[in-house]
Amino acid sequence: xxxxxxxxxxxxxxxxxxxxxxxxxxxxxxxxxxxxxxxxxxxxxxxxxxxxxxxxxxxxxxxxxxxxxxxxxxxxxxxxxxxxxxxxxxxxxxxxxxxxxxxxxxxxxxxxxxxxxxxxxxxxxxxxxxxxxxxxxxxxxxxxxxxxxxxxxxxxxxxxxxxxxxxxxxxxxxxxxxxxxxxxxxxxxxxxxxxxxxxxxxxxxxxxxxxxxxxxxxxxxxxxxxxxxxxxxxxxxxxxxxxxxxxxxxxxxxxxxxxxxxxxxxxxxxxxxxxxxxxxxxxxxxxxxxxxxxxxxxxxxxxxxxxxxxxxxxxxxxxxxxxxxxxxxxxxxxxxxxxxxxxxxxxxxxxxxxxxxxxxxxxxxxxxxxxxxxxxxxxxxxxxxxxxxxxxxxxxxxxxxxxxxxxxxxxxxxxxxxxxxxxxxxxxxxxxxxxxxxxxxxxxxxxxxxxxxxxxxxxxxxxxxxx
Numbered sequence: 001x002x003x004x005x006x007x008x009x010x011x012x013x014x015x016x017x018x019x020x021x022x023x024x025x026x027x028x029x030x031x032x033x034x035x036x037x038x039x040x041x042x043x044x045x046x047x048x049x050x051x052x053x054x055x056x057x058x059x060x061x062x063x064x065x066x067x068x069x070x071x072x073x074x075x076x077x078x079x080x081x082x083x084x085x086x087x088x089x090x091x092x093x094x095x096x097x098x099x100x101x102x103x104x105x106x107x108x109x110x111x112x113x114x115x116x117x118x119x120x121x122x123x124x125x126x127x128x129x130x131x132x133x134x135x136x137x138x139x140x141x142x143x144x145x146x147x148x149x150x151x152x153x154x155x156x157x158x159x160x161x162x163x164x165x166x167x168x169x170x171x172x173x174x175x176x177x178x179x180x181x182x183x184x185x186x187x188x189x190x191x192x193x194x195x196x197x198x199x200x201x202x203x204x205x206x207x208x209x210x211x212x213x214x215x216x217x218x219x220x221x222x223x224x225x226x227x228x229x230x231x232x233x234x235x236x237x238x239x240x241x242x243x244x245x246x247x248x249x250x251x252x253x254x255x256x257x258x259x260x261x262x263x264x265x266x267x268x269x270x271x272x273x274x275x276x277x278x279x280x281x282x283x284x285x286x287x288x289x290x291x292x293x294x295x296x297x298x299x300x301x302x303x304x305x306x307x308x309x310x311x312x313x314x315x316x317x318x319x320x321x322x323x324x325x326x327x328x329x330x331x332x333x334x335x336x337x338x339x340x341x342x343x344x345x346x347x348x349x350x351x352x353x354x355x356x357x358x359x360x361x362x363x364x365x366x367x368x369x370x371x372x373x374x375x376x377x378x379x380x381x382x383x384x385x386x387x388x389x390x391x392x393x394x395x396x397x398x399x400x401x402x403x404x405x406x407x408x409x410x411x412x413x414x415x416x417x418x419x420x421x422x423x424x425x426x427x428x429x430x431x432x433x434x435x436x437x438x439x440x441x442x443x444x445x446x447x448x449x450x451x452x453x454x455x456x457x458x459x460x461x462x463x464x465x466x467x
Contacts, residue, residue: 124303196282
């Protein structure tokens with residue numbers, strides 16, 4: 001006998017289904033925020049593999065399609081998969097370095113990359129229950145520190161967006177890295193600042209739906225200004241196809257290399273530990289307690305998404321942290337917004353002309369939005385740290401200080417570990433992972449595995465089941 005839900009029981013904001021027009025606008029807002037990051041990896045890998053333009057376009061189409069499919073699984077929840085939170089999924093940058101190493105090896109190539117990605121996906125599916133049981137190791141002093149560093153780490157992305165890209169670019173003639181002449185141009189900074197001002201004004205004076213889509217409206221304003229300045233380029237739009245079919249193994253059957261697969265499995269561990277911190281941040285932002293079972297479903301979807309990526313000519317997938325900041329800015333907690341975003345990404349993967357138009361939004365337009373969104377992630381971490389005992393427990397400040405210091409190493413000194421073994425690159429070049437490992441170990445050293453932390457995790461699980 002099944003029990004029907006009580007109609008008088010209020011629906012949690014995470015499960016609230018909004019009207020279709022609002023869902024589309026809010027979903028598009030999420031897509032615009034994560035789009036640049038979503039297409040960056042196929043562009044980087046395509047260039048490294050010296051693929052022709054049509055095959056790079058195929059990689060981008062496959063990537064967008066997989067982003068959409070995995071987002072739908074994560075936000076909707078299908079059986080043992082999906083954390084059912086407002087999560088957007090995209091390619092993890094933690095996998096870029098090892099994939100570039102595979103691309104540079106003439107004995108491997110793109111089919112070996114896809115093979116390693118598939119193995120890592122299966123590994124992630126089976127590893128998810130183990131990672132999810134680490135919740136008692138994440139009291140507020142650990143969780144708050146990790147989330148604050150996630151925000152600070154992302155801030156570099158937002159700042160570079162505002163300046164117009166990256167400070168160094170490759171000279172096509174010499175192949176050398178040279179300063180980007182457009183980086184920090186006054187017009188870029190001006191547009192980024194104007195986008196930020198529009199978002200802040202709409203957030204303060206806008207009502208209801210207008211306030212919810214303040215980021216989208218700010219981006220539209222910035223796009224119009226950039227278009228009027230002649231800064232928007234639609235190059236290649238006419239050549240882009242209206243419809244492109246993506247099917248498994250379009251580059252050939254995958255090949256499997258033991259070292260490559262083992263390296264990608266290490267990347268999968270990095271991805272899942274980072275995802276754990278992001279899920280905890282989302283749970284805090286949305287007010288929805290997460291049980292180990294919930295975390296397991298979310299982490300298992302990282303593995304499934306990576307497996308799907310390998311099959312459909314794409315790469316390892318993880319939850320995009322920049323979209324967590326958007327939840328904090330807008331206050332919209334409905335997971336159905338990300339379901340709409342996932343459907344939009346699927347459409348972009350199948351209809352390249354649509355994706356090409358969105359790709360024409362200049363990065364400096366995204367910059368103003370990025371600064372406020374990523375700052376909101378850091379603010380969420382600081383809010384959680386307020387719940388940590390910083391007055392009577394003299395060790396917690398040490399945990400915070402040292403963990404943040406380790407997390408800043410890749411951010412402020414990217415050559416710090418350059419003489420370490422390359423196999424350790426995924427670990428040593430992730431500030432978020434360095435923070436997580438340091439905070440957990442220091443907390444165990446100073447505070448031990450406290451029973452109340454385990455009890456707190458059990459209580460969170462019970463609350464989650466009730467909700």
